[in-house]
Amino acid sequence: MKQLSGVRSIRFKLSMGVLLTTMTALFIAGLIQIVYDLGDYRERTVQDLQTQADLIGEASIAALQFDDPGVAQERLALLRIRPNILAAQIRDSDNTLFAEYAANGVPTLALAELPTAGEIQVTGSQLILNRQIVSEGNSLGSILIVAIYDFNARLLRDIGIVLVVAVLALAISMLISRWIQSRVTRPILSVTELAQQVVEQQNYDLRAVKTTDDEIGYLVDAFNAMLSEIGRRTAALESINRQLGEEIKERAEAEAALRATQLRHTALINALTEVIWRADIQGNFLFEEPAWDAYTGQTRETHIGHGWLDAFHSDDRAKLHDFWHTAAVNARSFVAELRLWHVKTQDYRSVHLRAVPIIDDNGRLLEWKGVIEDIHDRVQAVQEIRHLNMNLERRVTERTTELENANKELEAFSYSVSHDLRTPLRSIDGFSQALLEDYTDVLDESGKDYLARVRSAAQRMGGLIDDLLKLSRVSRAEIECQPLDLSSIASGVVEELRTNDPQRKVDIDIAPNLIGYGDPKLIRVALENLLNNAWKYTGKCAEPKIQLEGHNANGDTGLVIRDNGAGFDMEYAGKLFGAFQRLHDARDFPGTGVGLATVQRIIRRHGGQIWAQAQVNKGAAFYITLPPDKERSYEHQTDITGRR
Amino acid sequence: MTRTQKTMVGRSLFWVWMMLCLVAPTQQVGAATLETRIKAAFLYKFCSYVEWPTDTFSAPDSPIVIGVVADKDIVQELNQAIKGQHVHNRPLNVRAYDTTAVPSGVHLLFIGRSVLSSAPRWLDRMQGKAVMLVTDIPNGLDSGSGINFDLEGDRLRFDVSLAATTAQGVRVSSQLLSVARRVRNPAQ
CATH class of the missing domain: 3.30.450.20 (PAS domain)
Incomplete structure (x- = not known):
């Protein structure tokens, strides 16, 4: 920062400016003054002399006209009153000297040097004037006056005055300008100082003080506004900087992550x-x-x-x-x-x-x-699978054929067995009966008892064979599903039960309008078995009660057959549906143990489920579900063996 | 001798020489002619210094009339002298009269020498008229004129009688008085 009092400071410049302008003004004024004054001096001198010449001339007209030099001389002598007039002459119309005058100690004029009429001659410090003396338009002669005309002295005097005045004026103007200057520059300097501080300290919170209400004041306001703006912007910039710093960090991290990813990618690609x-x-x-x-x-x-x-x-x-x-x-x-x-x-x-x-x-x-x-491995794998599939299909076809054959054989076998087994059984039963009827009076009690046992055993076996046959039929039969009124089927079964055992009074409650989807024959068999079981196992009950109703099966048809009979131990529930599995003694409850297996087979073939819940001596409840339509029936879901 | 005096001597000599240069035989006539001319010049110059009553002029530009009694030479010279001249913006006229005339309507009247010698009281007829009377005889003022010429050496001088001018009712400028040789005041 330059020194404030140096040659380049504002004060100096202002001072210089004022000085120069003042000097120029003074110079011009002085010059004009001098010129004017000198001109005026000459003018006045000339005028004065002319006037005097004319006056004296006028006064001397008579002298000239009447040729009286003495009088003319007297007139000229009046000029002694004016000390600046050195000499004078009156000449007549022939330019002959008529009268003359000379101030004390002044030599008279020589003829040669004199100016002609009307002219003004300036020599050295003298001015010689020649004026015509005219009367009534006639030139009677001329009058010459020589006067002091100290031009140089006057010039010097003027210059001197001007200089003195100039110096004085300069001095005063400098004083005034200093005062004004200080008024102007003080605010400027104060702002400058503040600016200096701001720059040195980098402190944008400083503010200049506005002292005047002029352009400087405006400048101060603008400066302050700028500082505010700078401060704000600096703050903004700093915050942006911070943000940028963070962003850069983030970017660096992102780039690092990207590089890592790229590396992974490259590695991956390479791998x-x-x-x-x-x-x-x-x-x-x-x-x-x-x-x-x-x-x-x-x-x-x-x-x-x-x-x-x-x-x-x-x-x-x-x-x-x-x-x-x-x-x-x-x-x-x-x-x-x-x-x-x-x-x-x-x-x-x-x-x-x-x-x-x-x-x-x-x-x-x-x-x-x-x-x-x-894709080689994949292709290989696919080919293998295809191979296996083909194999599998072949094997399946083979197996199916085998099974079909087996089934056919089985059917034939079971038919023949049943037939063949039945026949001897019929003989045993028939002949036993015949013995009982025909030889009752020969037989004693134990004999009858024996025969009765033989008969019952044979009948049991027959029942077993029938059941087995039924079971096998159930397995083989083609299933033709249709909507069924389960309630009416159940009612029909109950009717039969009542007809076959009219002595028993069992309270049977069948819920109406139970609809299901299934093969009518097989469903009937299932219901027969279940209701028969309920009928049977409530045999020892005081007030037997059987209920058949629907249950919520999540979209499937649900049936539940409840009885309050003997029930069973849930521990053995797993054995419930196994063929020939009996949880009760045949002496208590007759049966072959095939019924539930049959029911299960039927229900499963339909794609449904069956389970039971019971308590010993408190009754049992058998739950079955049937899929609601053909799509979900057995044939479409399960394999040939009946397993899901 | 002072320079002025020297000059005056020179001038006089010049005049003499001038006179000599003029035709010798007519020396007398030449000198007389010069004198006449000067007189004629004086006469018309007097008009500049005389103030007549306004009623002597009918209009601001009516002429000043110079009358000359019995002097043909003067008339001749005057006619020459006044050619194209004006006095106070008035033109000049010259009238010649003989001795028997009673000039009227003149402003300045020059009475020839010969007139007064034969009729000394000739000027009486001009009483009461505002006319500047100019004579040219020794002691001419006694006869009642306002101005009288007198040749002093070779200089033509004139005397003024204020009594006469006052009596005639004309005023004479002090300028003229200052160059007159003698001025007779009214009291005298």
Whole structure:
């Protein structure tokens, strides 16, 4: 910061300015004054002399006219009153000297040097004037006056005055200007000082004080406003800086993450079994293709141009060529499954080739980029699966045929067995009965008892055979599902039960309008079995009660048959539906143990479920569910063996 | 001798020489002619210094009339002298009269020498008229004129009688008085 009192300071400049202007003004004024004054001096002197000359001349007209030099001389002598007039002459019309005058000590004038009429001659410090003396338009003569005309003295005097005045004026003006200056510069200097402080301290909270209401005051306001703005902006900048710093940090982190990702990507790509390649629009390999070379064992020389085609299986080459040609023409990406030579395993491996055209903004084809994915293992796996599938299907077909055969054999067997088994049974039962009837009086009690037992055993066996037959039929029968009124079927079954055992009074409650979807015959058999069981196992009950109603089965048809009979121990519930499994003694409750197995078989074939809940001596409840329609029936869901 | 005196001597000599230069035979006549001319010049110059009553002029530009009694030479010279001249913006006229005339309508009247010698009381007829009377005889003022010429050496001088001018009712400027040789005051 320059010194404030130096040559370049405002004060100096202002002072200089004032000085210069004042001096210029004074100089010009002085000059004009001098010029004017000198001119005026001359003018006045001349005027004065002329007037005097004219006056004296006028006064001397008579003297001239009447040729009286004495009088003329007297007139001229009056000029002694004016000490500045040195000499005078009156000449007549012939320019002869008529009268003259000279002040004390002044020599009279010589003839030669004198000016002619009307002229003014200035010599040295004298002025000589010649005026005509005129009367009535006639020139009677002339009068010459010589006067002191000290031009130089006057000039010097004027210059002196001007200089003195100038100096005085300058002095005063400098004083005034200093005062004004200080009024002007003080605020400027104070602002400057403040600015200096601001710059040195970098403190934008400082403010200048506004002392005047002029341009400086405006400047101060503007300056303050600027400082405020700067302060604000600095603050803003700092905060932005901080933000930027953070962002940069974030960016650095992001970049680091990106790099890490890129590294992972690169590693991943390198780890991929895929090969990435580039080719030009004609399908020429142009560049280093390290991935390709690593896979195929080719080199730059061998893969360049169309050499890469050789790495493919010869049978596939034609296909590839066709693909390529079409693709090149259409500039569309294409895929193909081909066999490519894998150098490491020294074998062709199935690969998935995918080529993508790179098109620029104008739709022109720039190059091809592609990916080759090793799908060999997959292909192998697929082939194996297919193989296995085919095998499986074959085996399944075989098995089905076997089973069908087995079934047919079984059917035949069961038919014949039943038939063959029944016949002797019938004999045993028949003849036993005949004995009982025909030889009652021969037989004693124990004999009858024996025969009765034989009969009952035979009948039991017959029942068992029937049940078995039923069971097998159930397994084989074709199922034809239709909507069924389960309530009416149940009622029919109950009717039969009552008819067959009219002595028993059982309270049976069948819920109405129970609809289900299933094969009528089989469902009837199932209901028969369940209701029969309920009927049977409430035999020892005082007030037997059987209920048949629907239950919520999540969209399926749900039925529950409850009885308050003997019930069973839930611990053995697993055995409930096994064939020939009986949880009760036959002496207590007759039965073959096949019924529930049958029911289960039937329900399962329908795609439904059956389970039971019971308590010993408190009754049992059997729950069955049936799918609501054909779609979910057994045939579509389960396998042949009846297992889900 | 003072320079002025020297000059005056020179001038006089010049005049003498001038006179000599004029035709010798007519020396007398030449001198007389010069004198006449000067007189004629004086006469018309007197008009500048005389104030007549306003009623002597009919209009602001009516002429000043100089009358000359019995002096043809003067008339001749006057006619020459006044050519194209004006006095106080008035033109000048010259009238010649003989001795028997009683001039009227004149402002300045010059009475020739010969007139008064034969009729000394000739000027009486001009009484009461506002006319500047000019004579040219020794002691001419006694005869009642306002101005009288007198040749002093070779200089033509004149005397003024204020009594006469007052009596005639004309006023004479002090300028003229200052160059007159003698001024006769009214009291005298």
